[in-house]
Amino acid sequence: MPELPEVEALAHHLREHALYRPVARADVASMSVLKTFDPPVSALTGRVVTGAARYGKFLAVEFLDRPGEDLHLVTHLSRAGWLRWHDTAAAAPPKPGRGPLALRLHLDAVGGPGFDLTEAGTQKRLAVYLVRDPREIPGVARLGPDALALSRDEFAELLDGRSERIKTVLTDQSTIAGIGNAYSDEILHTARLSPYATAGRLRPDQVVALHDALHTVLTDAVDRSVGQKAAELKGEKRSGLRVHARTGLPCPVCGDTVREVAFADRSFQYCPGCQTGGKPLADRRLSRLVK
Ligand SMILES: [Zn+2]
Known part of the structure; x- marks a missing residue:
């Protein structure tokens, strides 16, 4: 799932390639992705792209060319x-x-430059909204502060008193916007913290390490994603991951075997050597087998 770095790279590409181009036509190939009906998509015709923005993991193309x-x-x-x-x-x-x-979206002329919104696979979850104000979208209105905009003090304040696991807090979009399963795995590994650590009980030095890791991991990933021209690829392509989706492979830092905790529809990865004092975390699948 694209997270802050990939979405930021796509916005970057639009700023470099789509800016000041008028919409020639918008083709909707899948009505089910369109979550709004007023204004209609045809209202885009003739409008000029004035910017691209990111709200958490949402990507927005802006048409602010007509006052009001x-x-x-x-x-x-x-x-x-x-x-x-x-x-x-x-x-x-x-x-x-x-x-x-x-x-x-056809820009300049029908058949000319522009972009496609695509969705692979059979699970259809892609959502598109055409709105006058992004805050009309519930998922955007709910977002907490952006991960990359958080100062160390603001970050410490967000964690203070939280009884959830740190993995849960990092990926909760209403607390911190932009981080999902993949980059939370990477951030926690870089900070050498257990995904199951209680957010509100981290020591001050651990909070500092976590904030530093959050910044480093995300900005490095944005740079890599921009560098590989994300919008010219067919889909998400990540490089440089150290633990996420690397179950069974050696940790590039300590050499221990990367492990995973699996749930019905998702899983996450971590390195016991770096993050949990060498101890594997409880995995319901695994404990059933052991019993
Ligand atoms: Zn390790």
Whole structure:
């Protein structure tokens, strides 16, 4: 699932390639991704891209070219959604319900440059909103402060008194916006903290290490994602991960075997050597086998 770094890289690409281009046409290939109906998508025709923004893991294309008539095309890419830039596109409207294409924006001219919003796989969760104000979208209105905007003191304040596990707090979008399962694994590994540590009981030096790790991991990932031209790829492609999705492989820091805790629909990874004093965390699947 694209998180802050990938979405930031896509916004970066739009700022470099889409700015000041007028919309020639918007093609909706999958009606189900569209979560709003007023204003209609046809209202985009003739409007000029004035910017791209990121709200947590939401990506927004801004059309602030007419006073009092702001439009924001906002998407939550969810698990398998992506934004792919194209220099040319088929002029014919796409056939609905076929393939991964959900929405196509033609800029300058029909068949010209623009981008596709796509979704791979059968689970359809990609969401697109056309709104006058991003705060009309419940998922955006709920967001806590952006992960990269948090000072050390603000971060310490957020954790203070929290009884949840630190992994839970880091990925809760209403507490901190932008971090998901992958980068929370990486941040906790860099900070050498157990995912199960109680957020409110971290020592001051651990809070400092965690805040530093959050900044380093996310800014490095933004740089890598921008560098590999995210919007020219077919989908999310991550590099440089040290524990996430690396179950069974050696930890690049200490050589211990990366382990995972699995739930019905997701799993997370950590290194016992770096993060839990060498002890494996309880995994319900594993304990059932052992019993
Ligand atoms: Zn390790």
